Amino acid sequence: MERVPVLKIRDTLLVSIQVDMDDHTALALQDDLTERIVDTGAHGVIIDITALDIVDSFIGRMLSTIASVSRVLDAETVVVGMRPAVAITLVELGLSLPGVRTALNVERGMDLLARTAPARADAIFDEADDDHHDDSVGDGVLTS
Amino acid sequence: MLNAGSSARFAQLLTDQQDQLLKRWATLSLRGGRGRATEAELVAQITDLHAALLSALRADAETDLQAEEAAELRATLAELSGTRARRGFTPGETASTILSLKDAVFEGLDGADSTVLSDFVNFSRFVDELALFTFETYVQTREEVIVEQNHQLLELSTPVIKLWDGVLAVPLVGTLDSARSQVVMESLLQALVDTGSAYAILDITGVPAVDTQVAQHILKTVMAARLMGAECIISGIRPQIAQTVVSLGIEFGDIVTKASLADALLHTLRASGSDVVRRTRRAS
Numbered sequence: 001m002e003r004v005p006v007l008k009i010r011d012t013l014l015v016s017i018q019v020d021m022d023d024h025t026a027l028a029l030q031d032d033l034t035e036r037i038v039d040t041g042a043h044g045v046i047i048d049i050t051a052l053d054i055v056d057s058f059i060g061r062m063l064s065t066i067a068s069v070s071r072v073l074d075a076e077t078v079v080v081g082m083r084p085a086v087a088i089t090l091v092e093l094g095l096s097l098p099g100v101r102t103a104l105n106v107e108r109g110m111d112l113l114a115r116t117a118p119a120r121a122d123a124i125f126d127e128a129d130d131d132h133h134d135d136s137v138g139d140g141v142l143t144s
Numbered sequence: 145m146l147n148a149g150s151s152a153r154f155a156q157l158l159t160d161q162q163d164q165l166l167k168r169w170a171t172l173s174l175r176g177g178r179g180r181a182t183e184a185e186l187v188a189q190i191t192d193l194h195a196a197l198l199s200a201l202r203a204d205a206e207t208d209l210q211a212e213e214a215a216e217l218r219a220t221l222a223e224l225s226g227t228r229a230r231r232g233f234t235p236g237e238t239a240s241t242i243l244s245l246k247d248a249v250f251e252g253l254d255g256a257d258s259t260v261l262s263d264f265v266n267f268s269r270f271v272d273e274l275a276l277f278t279f280e281t282y283v284q285t286r287e288e289v290i291v292e293q294n295h296q297l298l299e300l301s302t303p304v305i306k307l308w309d310g311v312l313a314v315p316l317v318g319t320l321d322s323a324r325s326q327v328v329m330e331s332l333l334q335a336l337v338d339t340g341s342a343y344a345i346l347d348i349t350g351v352p353a354v355d356t357q358v359a360q361h362i363l364k365t366v367m368a369a370r371l372m373g374a375e376c377i378i379s380g381i382r383p384q385i386a387q388t389v390v391s392l393g394i395e396f397g398d399i400v401t402k403a404s405l406a407d408a409l410l411h412t413l414r415a416s417g418s419d420v421v422r423r424t425r426r427a428s
Contacts, residue, residue, distance in 0.1 A: 080373060084333030087368040088326075102373035104340055109373075 004029045006036045012044040012113060013037065013075075014106070018051050026062045033066060037073045044113035045070050048106055050081030060095040067100045076116055077101065080109040146207040150266040153259075154249075155201040158194065161252045166190060168251055172244035189224055189241075196220040209273050218277065225278040229285040238282060239275040246271050302328050304335040311343045311412045312336065313405065315380075317350030325361035329368055336374045343412040344369055347405050349380030359394040366399050375415070377401070379408035 001024055007014040013036055019025065033045065047063065049055065055063075067077040080103045090097065103109040146154070158165065170187050200217040201207055208214065221242075228238045246268045253260055302324070307313045314332050318324075332344060346362060348354065354362075366376040379402040381389070389396075402408040413420060 078373075079371075082372045084330060084337060084368075084372065087333055087371040088329060090371055091364045091368045096367050097371060102371055104336065104342065104373045108340075108342065 001025065001028065003032070006032055008036070008040050008042065011042055011117070012046060012110065013040065013042045014046045014048065016048040016051075016106075021052065021059050023058055026059055030062055030066055030069070034069055034073070037070055037075050043075050043117060045075050045077045046106060046109045046113070047077065047079045048081050048109075049079060049086070050083070050105075052086065053083070055082075055086045055090060057093060057095060060090060060093070060097060063100055064097055067097075071099070076113055078103050078109040078112055080104065080106050146201070146266055146270045148206050150263045151201050151207040153263055154267050155198060157249065157252065158198055158201065162194070165248055165252055166194060169194075169245055169248040172247050173241040175244075186241075192220055193224070193242075193245075207270065209270075209277060217274075221274060221278050222281045225281040226285045229282045230289065235279050235282040238278050242271060242275040242278055298324060298327050302331050304331050306339060306341070307345065307409055308413065310339075310341045310416055311345065311409065312339065312341045313345040313347060313409075315347045315350060315405075319353070320351060320358045320361050322361065325365065329365045332365065333368060333372060336369060336372055341374060343375050343377065343416065345377045345379055345405065345408045345412065347380040347408070348378065348385070349382070349405070351385075354385050354388055354394075356392055356394060359389065359392075363396070363399075375400075375412075377408045377411060379403070379405045 002019045004015060004017055004019065004025065006029075007016075013033065015029065015033065017029075021029075036042070037045065045066070047066070052059075063077075063079055067079075070077045078101045079097070082102065101112065103112050166187070169190050170183065173190065174183060174186060196217040196219075200209075200214040209218065224241075225235075225238050229235075249267065250264065253264060297318075303315070305313045305315070312332070312335055314328060316328065320328070335341070336344060346365065348362070351358065362378065366378070369376045377400045378396065381401060381403060400408075400411060402411060410420060
């Protein structure tokens with residue numbers, strides 16, 4: 001069975017799906033990703049589906065589930081790079097992936113996560129070392 | 145279908161009385177054509193038809209419109225009918241041009257013996273076949289024209305415009321049916337990928353009426369764009385349409401709607417972090 005690699009970049013987990021997803025691969029990915037979120041304490045997950053030609057209802061539900069699960073673990077999920085044909089198919093199937101945030105490509109996905117992250121990062125700095133409060137604002141926001 | 149004997153005798157008649165026949169035919173069909181075609185044009189068309197008819201009839205076997213020898217006749221008829229269809233003639237006018245051949249031939253018949261009568265009945269049946277053929281060609285040509293126009297309409301009506309860096313606009317003009325909304329959706333989504341735009345504005349100023357069906361198509365397009373990570377804004381909602389939408393109970397949910405394209409552009413600019421500032425000129 002093929003496995004999808006989960007890469008950690010700073011505070012974010014990046015999953016780029018390059019293989020044909022069957023149901024087993026999807027379930028394995030779901031398990032791997034959940035474990036990695038807990039292990040690394042990541043606050044963002046980016047799932048890149050640029051290479052996916054087909055997203056069926058099962059994969060669609062998997063994406064929704066991953067988003068819900070990671071939200072429980074305090075990580076925001078962004079699905080990026082969906083192809084036009086895939087988007088049309090999903091809409092025709094009536095799957096609008098509720099609760100999943102989307103972006104055009106990985107870069108914009110990172111931007112989207114960065115925009116939601118600062119408040120949280122600041123909060124950590126505020127409590128951890130009050131003295132350096134001024135320095136921490138807007139600098140190294142994503143490190144924890 | 146015209147049997148061999150009648151076929152040969154009519155070929156003879158058409159050759160012998162060529163000039164008088166053509167003249168009578170032209171006069172008769174001019175009367176039927178209600179003056180839409182000029183006389184010279186009509187005479188040219190009739191002469192062509194006469195020649196084609198002769199070439200089809202000359203064979204000393206029976207004459208069949210579907211046979212290979214009649215190919216030229218069919219082509220001439222098709223051309224006549226096709227050009228007339230494109231110029232807006234009615235199929236009745238075209239058919240009556242062909243049918244007046246019967247009267248023209250009838251006037252040229254002499255005597256009343258039984259062969260002439262049965263020949264004429266045979267011949268007029270054949271002419272009816274010709275007229276029917278032009279009718280079919282006419283319908284076919286019109287069908288082609290309609291299909292052609294449909295294609296042009298689809299291409300014409302769905303431009304995707306780049307309004308600003310990262311902002312696309314689709315001005316929708318005309319009624320949205322499922323075929324058109326499919327084209328709109330595909331071209332918009334492709335343009336989103338190509339330009340990397342994060343915002344798209346669907347302007348429905350040119351949509352004459354919004355019913356549940358049209359709203360459904362618009363919502364689908366917005367959802368698809370969202371799945372790809374772009375935000376859609378609906379603009380150009382006329383007062384009448386706003387009232388219809390509300391009375392039909394259509395919910396746009398959390399989709400941003402604006403009254404005008406200008407408002408929508410301003411919204412996207414603000415959302416993407418740009419501000420529009422009006423410069424006030426200081427009195428010097």
